[in-house]
Amino acid sequence: ILNVEQSPQSLHVQEGDSTNFTCSFPSSNFYALHWYRWETAKSPEALFVMTLNGDEKKKGRISATLNTKEGYSYLYIKGSQPEDSATYLCAFPSREYGNKLVFGAGTILRVKS
Amino acid sequence: NAGVTQTPKFRVLKTGQSMTLLCAQDMNHEYMYWYRQDPGMGLRLIHYSVGEGTTAKGEVPDGYNVSRLKKQNFLLGLESAAPSQTSVYFCASRTQGVYNEQFFGPGTRLTVL
Numbered sequence: 447i448l449n450v451e452q453s454p455q456s457l458h459v460q461e462g463d464s465t466n467f468t469c470s471f472p473s474s475n476f477y478a479l480h481w482y483r484w485e486t487a488k489s490p491e492a493l494f495v496m497t498l499n500g501d502e503k504k505k506g507r508i509s510a511t512l513n514t515k516e517g518y519s520y521l522y523i524k525g526s527q528p529e530d531s532a533t534y535l536c537a538f539p540s541r542e543y544g545n546k547l548v549f550g551a552g553t554i555l556r557v558k559s
Numbered sequence: 560n561a562g563v564t565q566t567p568k569f570r571v572l573k574t575g576q577s578m579t580l581l582c583a584q585d586m587n588h589e590y591m592y593w594y595r596q597d598p599g600m601g602l603r604l605i606h607y608s609v610g611e612g613t614t615a616k617g618e619v620p621d622g623y624n625v626s627r628l629k630k631q632n633f634l635l636g637l638e639s640a641a642p643s644q645t646s647v648y649f650c651a652s653r654t655q656g657v658y659n660e661q662f663f664g665p666g667t668r669l670t671v672l
Binding site for chain 1: 592608649662665
């Protein structure tokens with residue numbers, strides 16, 4: 447059974463703080479890891495798809511790194527803003543169920559102004 | 560492009576009633592998925608489809624049926640609604656290719672009394 451774990455479960459930071467979260471996934475048979483941003487009352491929005499060990503991707507103030515050998519990915523947010531408040535999900539494509547995504551439970555980020 | 564749309568956005572049912580949720584995508588995607596999202600749990604796959612005319616069971620299919628008569632539409636049916644089916648339902652679609660991100664609809668919030 448694939449298990450994707452995320453930590454911390456929730457995070458409260460002040461505007462301007464930088465923060466990071468962790469996603470742990472099975473390192474065997476790896477081929478991709480997805481990061482999604484999910485705002486309340488909206489649908490999950492894809493941030494990154496990471497495929498290579500050592501991958502580092504960036505979108506504005508958000509970046510992510512990938513270590514497939516040890517099975518983890520970090521998501522970093524530099525200079526958090528209130529609009530960054532959301533749940534951040536990582537997901538690992540399963541080899542069954544039409545390559546469905548196995549999601550972690552998410553990290554809830556709240557940025558106070 | 561509208562992306563992935565879902566109707567209705569909200570619905571309240573009585574136990575035993577039936578209803579159909581509609582998911583439509585205009586991106587010519589082959590794969591479509593129905594997930595449910597419950598508090599404290601990740602997104603769980605109900606049913607999926609890998610192409611027009613095909614459907615398959617996901618992790619939690621009991622109490623639901625689906626149809627994919629047209630490539631752009633994926634319908635989720637509840638034959639006899641139960642309170643345990645109170646949830647937020649998300650539809651997603653993607654192209655072939657396991658690296659490709661899934662695009663999510665805005666969700667349908669269903670309450671069964």
